[in-house]
Amino acid sequence: MSTFAFFVLIWLALTAALLAPQARVLRALWREPVFARPVVIIESDDWGPGPASDALMLRRIAEQLADICDREGRPALMTLGVVLGKPDGAAILADDCQRYHRRLLDEDAYAPIVEAMRAGCNKGVFSVQRHGLEHFWPASLLGRARDDLELRRWLADPDARSERLPSALQSRWVDSTVLPSSALPDAEIEAAVREEGEVFERIFGERPKVAVPNTFVWSAAVERAWAADGVRCVVSCGRQYEGRSADGGLMPPTRELFNAQHGFGDIRYLVRDVYFEPVRGHRAEQVWQGVAERTALGRPALIETHRESFIAAQEPAEQALNELVSALRGVVRRHPSVCFLSPAALVDTFGVQYSPLLHHGAALRLTFFLRRLLASAVLSRALKLSGLRFLIPLLIRVLTTVESAQDTRRVGC
Ligand SMILES: [Zn+2]
Structure with missing residues (x-):
């Protein structure tokens, strides 16, 4: 064996050991x-019960998206991760935080919001996704509120938003009454998933096919329950988290996830890893960079944003909308072959043999x-x-x- 061949063999063995x-x-x-082709989806979470101004903003977003189309004439699409209810703080406090009471999105007070969502879906600019019956686990909220004056103040404010809750509480699928968090009983998870599926169907006419775990914290039991309830796509940041640590932060991820990877039942994962939150100073340029990078890797660009950016005070909310429009128009200019698809349509392409959307x-x-x-x-x-x-x-x-x-x-x- 020549010296060269010997060193190549050593290198191959070393490389194999490092990559194994x-x-x-x-x-x-x-x-x-x-x-x-470049694929772009705006993924927007946390929409749900709120003031009539939310409905107005949803309609304005829908109007703007309808004007931005791909070369097949499909309008830019924004998903709405819908939270179906909020706590009835006055009733909870009257019960001294012993029982949970909720207000649901299908109450008359929120009809303008639901109508704006449905109108956007009919126009093809919105697509609604499962983001929880609440953005927290009700028993965790009650347990913490019994000894927490700040939480009681939050419950007493009829305009309080879930965005203002402590971060650990915003993870719906763990018991974070005491930190570090603990797992919820499977039977309670299954009942909660079924209940939110029923409410979602009552409001939007069908069970949600796409689930977005709140704060990307979910367990195998949650995913199994979603699959049984008709979910076939789970959107995450590419990592699965399963709990909150003693300081309230996310525990280390338990899994790394990839586009099209199989989960329970018919579930496939999608990775959402471009972050665009205008209210936090993000600008259109970051979207352009994110889309260019994902396209160079043959990946779809799922762009995460939140209601938070669009329900801020009038001036920042206006700026957020302008930035969103500017980002999308810039994407179409830079990538004339861009496709605007819904996550469900994207997942469908994985099952098509020789889909023209794929290499x-x-x-x-x-x-x-x-x-x-x-x-x-x-x-x-x-x-x-x-x-x-x-x-x-x-x-x-x-x-x-x-x-x-x-x-x-x-x-x-
Ligand atoms: Zn959320």
Whole structure:
């Protein structure tokens, strides 16, 4: 054996040893579909019971989105992660926080909000998603409020929003009465999931197919209950969290998730990892950068925002809407082949053999796979130590040169 061959063998063995612990990630990155066109979805959470001004803002957003279309004429789409109820604070306090009382989105007081949501869905600019009957676990709220003056003040304010609750309480699917949080009984989870599915169906005419776990905290029991209740898509930030630590922060993630990966039943995961919160200073440029980066990796760009940005005081809310419009118009200008799809439609493409929205050729898929390796934080150390961080860009350059020499077929979606 030559000295060169000997060193190559040593290097291969070292590289294999470094990458072996990440075999699951490597497999998931290879299996992840490669999108042939930019896909953009605005994912907006926390909409639910609120003042009539929320309905007005929803209508204004819908109007603006309807004017921004992809080349097939589909309008820009914003999902609404809907919270179906809020606490009846006065009734809870009258009961000295012993029993939970709620107000539901289908009460007359919130009819303008529901009508604005439905009108947007009919126009194809909104798509409603499951985001909880409340943005907290009612028993946790009651348990904490019994000894917490601040929480009692929050309950006493009829205009209080769930956004102002302590972060740990905003995780619906754990018992955070005492921190660190503990798991909820399976039977209670199943009953709560069924109940919110029924309320959702009563208001919007069908069971929600897409679930967005509040603060991305959920358990296997929750996901099993969602699957049994008709959910077939779970949107997360690419990580699953299952609890809150002693200081109220998120416990370390228990799983890393990838687009199209299978969950319980028919569930597939989608990763939402572009953050756009105008009220926190985010601007259209960040959306453009996020979309360009996801597109270069053959991934859809799911852009996370919240009601919070659009229900702020008049001036910041106005600025948030302008920024959203500017972001989307800029996306269409920069990516004329962009597709505006709903998460449910996106998940449908995974089940279609040879979907025109996806790349299927091995060489192209390999190029995107290599780019994803370079972009993976989990693999970063192994790539650096093995030297692959320097070799992979060369490989990508060779593959890209070969691909550009071939005819690229026109794709549609
Ligand atoms: Zn939320």
